[in-house]
Structure formats: structure tokens, C-alpha cells
Amino acid sequence: MLAYSKEHPLLMTLLTALLLAATALCVFAWVKALRAAKRRQKEKEELVRALEYEKQLRKDFAALDRDACAAVSAERLTEGVCTYLQLWLETQPDLTAAFDSLTEPQKLAYALGYVIQDSRKSLSHFFRANGKPLTPWALRAVEELIGGPYAAIFREAYGAFDEENEEVSLLPANIQAWNASFAALRQEEPEALYAEARAFLLAHLEELARLGGPSPVSGDCGVVS
Secondary structure, eight states: OOHEEEHHOOHHHHHHHHHHHHHHHHHHHHHHHHHHHHHHHHHHHHHHHHHHHHHHHHTSSSSSSSHHHSSSOHHHHHHHHHHHHHHHHTTSOHHHHHHSSSSSHHHHHHHHHHHHTTTTOOOOHHHHOOTHHHHHHHHHHHHHHTHHHHHHHHHHHHHHHHHHHHOOOOOOOHHHHHHHHHHHHHHHHHHHHHHHHHHHHHHTTTHHHHSOOOOOOSSSOOOOO
């Protein structure tokens, strides 16, 4: 039987190398596990924040108050009106029929709210998370209520993600470019970017609030500024 002694330097070298390799492997596994844990924690925190944000929107926009709506940012107003419409749609037995029953301004407001919410992750996330009949109305909304480079990028992505469009290729490089350009536009001046949408929503606020019968805009309840 071999002994661990100076008489066997080769064996000692081999054992040392094996020990170092095992240590390195353990460290690698530990670092990988730590990174995975941090990633899961980050995802959990992001989910909690998203749920809390959605909960607050539902609370603030359970009804539409003109003064309060006029006091919030354009982006939050758009999300809030969308949430108000969503709360009503969720109570309907047939979601598709209920959406079809919305007026044109209501459909535009609803679709634009989803564009703002779901494209926070990326523009491609919006198209992967949604389909017809929402996406065609989203295209109309960004073209009519925003326009400019924002609408141009959205239009390109819409054509590529449209399953019925066989003329446009959905290339990863294109998706990355659209995501980057769209995110940059959103971060520049969001208030100016959604200014026309804000004016549209405030101008049609009474119609937007009317769901399933008369529902006039109130002045003493609803959105919390």
C-alpha cells in the first residue's frame, strides 16, 4: 500500500491537483448557485413591485375623476384609463364581445395602455404577450395618438410579428434594434411623447367612463392624484 511520504512526490502532486480541482469546482458551483439565487430574488422583487403597482392603479382608477385625471402624468393617465376599462371587461361573461362593444375612443385608450404597460420590458414582449384584436387597435393608437419615430418602430415590429405577414422576417437582430430604439424613445421625454394621447383622453373622458350605460365623470371620487 502506498504511503503519503516524500518517497512518492508524483502521488502527492496528483492529490494536490485533484484537491485544487475539486475546490475550484465547488467554488464555481457555489458562485453559480449564488448568482441564481440573486436572480430569483430580483425577479421576485420585480414581480412584487409590479403587483403592487397594478393594485394601486386599480384602486386609483376604480372611477374617473376629471380633476384627478388632469393632475397625473400622461403615462399614468393612459395606464389608469386602460385599467378602468379592464376592470369593467373582467366583469363581463364574454370578453371578446365586451371588447367589441367598446367605442372607438375606448378601444384606442385600452390598447395604448397595454402598449405602455407591456412594452416596459421590451417592445417585443408586448407583441409576444398580446394578439388580435388588441394589436391592430394598438397600432392605430400609436399612429393616431403618438406618431413619429415611436409609431414607425411599432409599425415595423407589428408587421414582423404578424403571423399572417409572410413578407417580413422576424430576425433577432431586428428585434434587438426595435427594442433598443423603442426603449430609448420612451426614456427621453415621456410627458411630451404622450402629450397628444393625454389631450385625447381628457377630451373623451366622459365617453371613456361610460360603460354599460350612463356613467358620467365624477368630481368627487375616483382617481387619487
